[in-house]
Amino acid sequence: MNKDTILSVQNLTISFRTINGMVRAVRNISFDLKRGETVAIVGESGSGKSVSIKAIMGILAGNAVVDDGQILYEGKDLLKFSEKEYHKIRGSKIGLIFQDPLSALNPIMKIGKQITETLKLSHPNMTKKEARDRAIELMESVGIPDAENRFEQYPFQFSGGMRQRIVIAIALARDPEVLICDEPTTALDVTVQAKILDLINEIKRERNLSVIFITHDMGVVANIADRINVMYAGKIIEKGTSEEIFYEPAHPYTQALLAAMPDLETEETLVSIPGVPPNMIYPPKGDAFAARNKYALKIDFEQEPPFFKLSDTHYAATWTLHPNAPDIEMPEVLKNRINRMKEGRA
Template identity: 50%
Template structure:
């Protein structure tokens, strides 16, 4: 399959008053056509910052220190703001966790969609834009698009707002959609609606999706491949089933074991002890070493290399080094 987007060895740091946060340290992955890649991790794992870096939307003080982001054979990691503006929305779109703050409260929903179209497709007439807006709202399952087009964001419920966000993001038919915790702020029943919608739209438009989330249930219901991040580094990547049923990294194992299973009764719940590392003074070795129950001396001193288990399945953990002698058993 075609690689749409390649991220190579990217490092991102954020300069704050408290010190330099090394948010992402040497992360690589690629995105193929028509697939959904889920990036999983807890807060501070660097999953959101990775995607903001791709979009050129880093917070104040943030910058890409090294690495490349290759889109259509072109490195966009060091593009100017003006060049990025042309890419954003047209080739890569993004939707956020909180749809209320990402919509303009003083503009009607229809106007916001046509603004996006005006920016990237100036050849369209006003009428064409209006019709396209109606078409988009209908596509994301908003009833009475004609009426809704003239309404303001506050007149929509949370789930409806997220639908509007998706329609704006898809207005110019981008090939990549980055969804940053798109359902975290929503209730479970609404979350199910939005996930269904995203799956249906992907089938229709063949858009590739990067889904950033901490909810493993959401991952297993929509993702094709998974990338697990911890402490700003890559931990494990693979096809959905490889990561869920043959997890290699102790963090992935711990994460999956710490979710209570609805089917099984009264099993003891595993929990990963400790607290995520402070990224202002990140540990030298594996970031997970301090919380890992298989921790070895080498883990505390050296960043583990990538070990390959299948064409798609890789993990970064010393347990799979030959010298660790079968210390690596699954969860």
């Protein structure tokens, strides 16, 4: 393991026992998180992105089975940890921010108490006064105005954006090294979303945090990520730096995902991906995206594609990159957009 790597997920495979059979939610994924960088995991609902980070936090549902893999944090495999050992890591080393700030907060406990409660976990000897001062300091650092008075308020008295700031403050209270954000802005308005993204970027720089950012919104990813993993049907199908994913997407699914969303200058017809993601009780044999991909080759239905290397940082698992495969055309919407972006860059 590289010295800069703080967290490393290797060959992680997770299934869920259900009455209909085993759901293969995560299938053999690997990624690294380096110190001080932001790694994004992008995918649609059901692609397995939330399940993988729940595995990192050790909060998988009771019917989950980890079939294979390792999650290495500081060289130790988290999956082998006992609940007691996990307590030393969860929250204090690895923090988590949830999607819905209202359900992450206790509705009948004052905000201040919720923050100081967390502080006391790390500093059991802290006096009430110290904890209060530290909590107010934290609230100010995440941009809550009039923190002194708001300390005494309840969650329902805060707006959605302010609630998310409090959730961030609670996560930061124990000074974690790794911050995992699970769709932290999905429930928020665009203007508020922009502010929260700026805040996450800022605290990341200040505290030299390493961030794993889960989202389905490609626009948000462009803002926040250094490196991107695109997930589909429980697998990472393309990984690269954010420039590579946005300017040179190689997997047909990544291309389709980008071509399906309009930006402010889009005039062409959007490319919709036909069909629905596969049933993960019976994951398809070859490339999981083949059934929805009009460029699918015969081999796509028979054999799983390996990762093809495009650069030192850019890999895509698709047979279309095989030297013998016919060239495919990028969707027109996307081609035009990339040209537009390149002109803007020059």
